[in-house]
Amino acid sequence: MKLSKKSEYGLRALLELTLAHEKTTLQRHDIADRQHIPVEFLEQILLTLKRAGLISSRRGVNGGYVLIKQPHEITLGQVIRVLDGPLAPIGCVSKTAYQKCSDCPYANTPRCPVQQVMGTVRDAIAGILDHYSLADFAAGQPTG
Amino acid sequence: MKLSKKSEYGLRALLELTLAHEKTTLQRHDIADRQHIPVEFLEQILLTLKRAGLISSRRGVNGGYVLIKQPHEITLGQVIRVLDGPLAPIGCVSKTAYQKCSDCPYANTPRCPVQQVMGTVRDAIAGILDHYSLADFAAGQPTG
DNA sequence: CATGAAGTAAAGTGAGTTTATCAACAATAA
DNA sequence: TTATTGTTGATAAACTCACTTTACTTCATG
Secondary structure, three states, rough: OOOOOOHHHHHHHHHHHHHOOOOOOHHHHHHHHHOOOOHHHHHHHHHHHHOOOOOEEOOOOOEEEEEOOOOOHHHHHHHHHHHHHHOOOOHHHHOOOOOOOOOOOOOOOOOOOOHHHHHHHHHHHHHHHEEEEHHHHOOOOOOO | OOOOHOOOOOOOHHHHHHHOOOOOOOOOOHHHHHHOOOOHHHHHHHHHHHHOEEEEEOOOOOOOOEEEEOOOOEEEEHHHHHHHHOOOOOOHHHOOOOOOOOOOOOOOOOOOHHHHHHHHHHHHHHHHHOEHHHHHHHHHOOOO
């Protein structure tokens, strides 16, 4: 049930990029300094976010990173899925990365008790995270 | 955001104990066989649950494990906290095991964006899991 | 076109966690 | 007493996390 450092840093990095959005580009050390993230680790994260099409970068003098979409178009759910994998607590209730459980005696049964609860939990988590955008995030918007 | 095998097995083991509740005791291999759990790993889990005061055991011929409380008195939240630790996605929003974040630039600020969302997520998860009992679980009760 | 600032990419690392397995021991009932 | 069952602790393979290192590639500017 835990958020990795990777996702936490990723979220905080995107927060800075959101604040800078359409004003300026940010270099890795800008982000690292402001959010106290180890630069080398941050690079990996930014690279992953770039491959996922959330940000773009320019090299050379005056290079840096920028958001590639509008802040309200990117949800925290998307970000966390990219960096940490599915939101679902267990593969058999994931909607974006379903995996049937091999060893469960109820596998493929319509009424697996574990699936029943965990499905609800997944929906609750995704319900929040998939409706909370970077714009909300940067604004410190209360959820709901 | 993931449930460990330990918790999954623990939940499935308690499911069997709930079904057997006030009828019979179950031995580790009964549980292991029915739920396809490696026996030795299961022992560890049962021991933890015992130390947590959820189940009790008797040794010797005709020994085994039994639930020590009524199924409706034990929630899935309790079980998962015992086996996997806090439900909160991040330490700084945990109610049962709060830990302040050291490196976050917003630490101790009333308005940390990460805390804001993750607090909501925590409440959603705990809201489900702390109100879902073993009795509901065994009945395949829909959540809500 | 050379230089150096900046991003890209992959591999490596140490610590810790997960998921078990094994063996020796302790208690109990028949 | 003996077979059955739970208790405990040690060990370990596999994997993950959180970085670090190293070796590029690319590009703006002088």
